[in-house]
Every structure is written in structure tokens, then in C-alpha cells.
Amino acid sequence: MRVLYHVPLSPFSRKVRMALKEKGLPFDLRLENVWERRVEFLKINPAGKVPVLVEADGTVIADSVAITEYLQEVQPQPDLLGGTPAQRAETRRLVAWFDGKMHEEATVNLVGEKVMRRFLGRGEPDSATVRAGLANIRMHLDYVAFLVERRTWLAGDKFSLADIAAAAQFSCIDYIGDVPWGHQEAAREWYARVKSRPSFRPILDDRVPGLKPAGHYDDLDF
Amino acid sequence: MRVLYHVPLSPFSRKVRMALKEKGLPFDLRLENVWERRVEFLKINPAGKVPVLVEADGTVIADSVAITEYLQEVQPQPDLLGGTPAQRAETRRLVAWFDGKMHEEATVNLVGEKVMRRFLGRGEPDSATVRAGLANIRMHLDYVAFLVERRTWLAGDKFSLADIAAAAQFSCIDYIGDVPWGHQEAAREWYARVKSRPSFRPILDDRVPGLKPAGHYDDLDF
Numbered sequence: 520m521r522v523l524y525h526v527p528l529s530p531f532s533r534k535v536r537m538a539l540k541e542k543g544l545p546f547d548l549r550l551e552n553v554w555e556r557r558v559e560f561l562k563i564n565p566a567g568k569v570p571v572l573v574e575a576d577g578t579v580i581a582d583s584v585a586i587t588e589y590l591q592e593v594q595p596q597p598d599l600l601g602g603t604p605a606q607r608a609e610t611r612r613l614v615a616w617f618d619g620k621m622h623e624e625a626t627v628n629l630v631g632e633k634v635m636r637r638f639l640g641r642g643e644p645d646s647a648t649v650r651a652g653l654a655n656i657r658m659h660l661d662y663v664a665f666l667v668e669r670r671t672w673l674a675g676d677k678f679s680l681a682d683i684a685a686a687a688q689f690s691c692i693d694y695i696g697d698v699p700w701g702h703q704e705a706a707r708e709w710y711a712r713v714k715s716r717p718s719f720r721p722i723l724d725d726r727v728p729g730l731k732p733a734g735h736y737d738d739l740d741f
Numbered sequence: 742m743r744v745l746y747h748v749p750l751s752p753f754s755r756k757v758r759m760a761l762k763e764k765g766l767p768f769d770l771r772l773e774n775v776w777e778r779r780v781e782f783l784k785i786n787p788a789g790k791v792p793v794l795v796e797a798d799g800t801v802i803a804d805s806v807a808i809t810e811y812l813q814e815v816q817p818q819p820d821l822l823g824g825t826p827a828q829r830a831e832t833r834r835l836v837a838w839f840d841g842k843m844h845e846e847a848t849v850n851l852v853g854e855k856v857m858r859r860f861l862g863r864g865e866p867d868s869a870t871v872r873a874g875l876a877n878i879r880m881h882l883d884y885v886a887f888l889v890e891r892r893t894w895l896a897g898d899k900f901s902l903a904d905i906a907a908a909a910q911f912s913c914i915d916y917i918g919d920v921p922w923g924h925q926e927a928a929r930e931w932y933a934r935v936k937s938r939p940s941f942r943p944i945l946d947d948r949v950p951g952l953k954p955a956g957h958y959d960d961l962d963f
Contacts, residue, residue, distance in 0.1 A: 584837055
């Protein structure tokens with residue numbers, strides 16, 4: 520059986536979990552506490568990061584972008600990238616936006632500070648960093664709203680990896696209740712549509728031991 | 742004519758320049774001082790980053806991963822990704838390694854501190870950050886050596902985007918003379934092979950106004 524090594528609040532693991540589910544590919548989920556730097560894990564991914572996908576034949580695919588491109592190649596339907604080079608470029612541009620810019624500006628400043636820092640025994644969250652994260656996430660909600668006021672889904676007419684990448688980041692921040700959904704109704708409505716997809720359910724059902732999610736976290740009506 | 746917006750010491754711009762040259766696709770290079778946040782540029786790429794490729798028909802492609810995937814799709818030869826899904830995944834894993842891990846651990850700490858910080862008037866480089874960068878780059882040289890002791894090029898038998906992504910990072914750091922090539926002979930030999938490719942020549946000839954490169958920077962024999 521295909522195995523996916525993951526961490527529950529890793530947005531990149533969540534992105535791959537959703538992509539696998541959307542494509543109907545079965546997999547076993549295996550928790551990898553990357554901070555333990557387990558030697559057997561470093562052998563399969565020297566970067567020491569999740570997600571890592573191991574196929575039934577032993578093929579190892581590391582890095583969430585490499586994995587999602589691979590899944591699109593080996594299981595082209597349903598298509599998550601788009602029908603033309605320009606459409607695929609637009610999807611990939613937005614994946615890079617949420618994986619890179621939003622992760623750095625919002626997810627790291629909020630989930631990184633409030634959860635990982637404390638969990639790893641590195642002390643209290645830095646309040647200036649958290650304030651920056653809370654300011655930045657509003658900008659990302661604005662951008663989601665800007666896009667879905669012009670398009671059905673983030674990258675165009677169809678649900679795509681752009682929606683998956685964005686939802687992966689927002690869902691981690693939403694777990695700790697730091698997404699001000701009231702700030703942008705159009706973004707909230709987009710996230711409600713993502714939440715209602717069967718591929719998102721296992722992610723919403725997942726719990727981090729010792730950390731309860733925000734009250735509305737898995738409500739479809741929030 | 743195709744236009745590429747770039748910054749000379751942006752490794753991601755260098756990556757796309759090399760990919761365009763390898764594929765024999767002509768383009769005009771246009772300097773974009775991204776820190777000026779020019780409104781017309783933000784309209785074509787709201788992320789405000791280079792590289793951005795604008796095709797002759799006006800199609801805009803932003804983000805270096807989106808651009809290189811796009812180039813591979815519209816001009817499949819010479820192939821820069823690999824012949825099988827697993828080989829392409831290996832190439833993409835390494836691109837993510839150099840674009841992500843090496844950039845963050847080495848390039849930002851060295852070129853970011855020593856060049857961009859001073860250039861933007863944000864004061865002197867932080868010595869602890871520079872020290873971290875100098876320690877980290879040795880680990881990345883070790884990893885390059887590890888790979889080329891087992892393979893002809895970084896991702897396998899053929900020159901690929903993995904070599905381009907790595908050379909893009911190393912070349913920016915080499916401009917300021919901070920790559921300790923003597924640390925790993927196999928890595929130096931790999932870089933000499935990349936340097937001798939015609940696609941790399943325009944990058945080596947490029948100069949940052951007011952900043953002379955290290956003496957050996959454009960020597961093929963260094």
C-alpha cells in the first residue's frame with residue numbers, strides 16, 4: 520500500500536492528502552515527528568521534511584510540489600492543474616503564492632509561533648511575530664476574495680491544486696482560530712465550498728494530540 | 742518578443758534565464774527593481790517578485806517553478822525534467838531542495854545580508870546570520886558532492902533543472918566570493934561543467950552596478 524508520511528498541522532502534508540483523495544488514490548497515513556530526525560526517515564528524505572510519499576513498489580517521492588506533479592502524471596483524472604499551458608501556469612503560480620508567500624507571511628508566524636515553538640520547548644510565542652501574522656492573513660483573505668469574485672475557483676472555472684494549496688494553509692491557521700473569516704465574506708464562502716468536499720473531511724477530523732481545535736473548525740457552517 | 746523581468750542577483754531569475762537559453766528560446770531581459778513596487782509591475786505579478794515571463798501574445802507567467810514547467814510544456818526539447826514520472830519527481834525534489842532549503846539556509850543569509858540589506862539601506866550585515874550562511878553552504882556543497890559521486894548530473898544521467906536550480910543559487914553566492922570550493926572537489930568539478938555551458942555565459946557576464954564580483958567568478962578554471 521502507498522504510504523504518506525505526514526504531520527497533522529503541516530500544510531504541505533494536508534495539500535498532498537487532499538490531492539490523493541481527490542484523485543481517489545488509497546494510502547496509509549503515517550505520522551512522522553520530523554523534529555526527532557529519525558535516521559530511517561532521513562535516508563528516504565535527506566531534507567528531513569514531510570510530506571514524503573512511498574509507493575507500493577518502494578518509489579520514494581519527496582516534496583509536496585514534486586508529489587502533486589507526480590500524482591497528476593500517474594493519475595491524470597480528475598485534472599487538478601488545467602487544460603492548457605497558460606492555465607496550468609496560473610494554477611502553479613497560485614500554488615507558489617500559498618505554499619510560499621502565505622506560508623511564510625501567515626502560517627509560520629501564527630502556527631509556527633503558537634504551536635510549534637511551544638511544542639518544541641522554545642518558549643512563548645513572540646507577540647510581534649504573531650501580530651505580523653494576524654495582519655498578513657487579512658491580506659491573503661483579500662486576495663482569495665479578489666480571485667473568487669472574478670472566478671468560480673481560485674485558478675479559474677475548475678477546482679484545482681490552487682484551491683487545495685490555499686485551503687491547506689488556511690485550515691492549519693483555522694485550527695488555532697486565527698482566521699478572521701468575517702473580514703471577507705467571499706473568502707469565507709469559498710472556504711465553505713472547499714470544506715464540503717469529501718477530500719477535506721479526513722483533514723477536518725484529524726486532531727493534534729493535546730491541542731483542541733477552535734470551536735467552529737470542522738463546522739461546514741461557520 | 743518574449744520578455745523576462747529579472748534582478749541580476751535573483752537566483753530564481755537566473756534559473757529561468759538558463760532554462761530559456763538551454764531550450765533555445767529568445768527573450769529580452771528587463772531589469773525590474775522589485776523593491777520599488779512599481780504599480781505596472783504589481784499589476785502583472787501581484788506577488789511583486791521576479792522572475793516574470795511575458796510572452797509575445799501578452800500571456801504572463803509568474804513564479805520560477807510555474808515558468809520552468811511552462812517552458813518544458815511549450816518547448817519539450819531539450820528535456821530538462823526526465824523521461825519517467827519517478828525521474829521527473831527526483832528532478833523536482835532537487836529543484837525544491839535548492840530553491841527552498843539552500844536558498845533559505847545559505848543564499849538569503851549571505852547574499853541577502855551582505856548585498857540586499859546594505860543596498861536597501863537597512864544597515865550592516867548581521868554577523869551571526871552570515872556565519873550561519875557560511876556554515877550551511879558547506880552542507881550544500883557536501884550534498885552536491887554526494888550526488889555527483891553517484892550520478893553524472895545532480896538528478897541522474899542527464900543535465901536537468903536540478904543542475905540549473907543549484908547553479909543559480911551557487912552562482913549568486915559565488916558572485917560575492919562566499920563559496921568555499923576547496924571544501925568539496927567533486928562539487929567544484931560539477932560547477933566547472935555547468936559554467937562551461939553556453940547557457941550560463943550571459944549570467945557570468947552580467948554585472949551588478951557598483952558591486953564587482955569575486956576575482957574567480959567568471960573563470961572557467963577556478
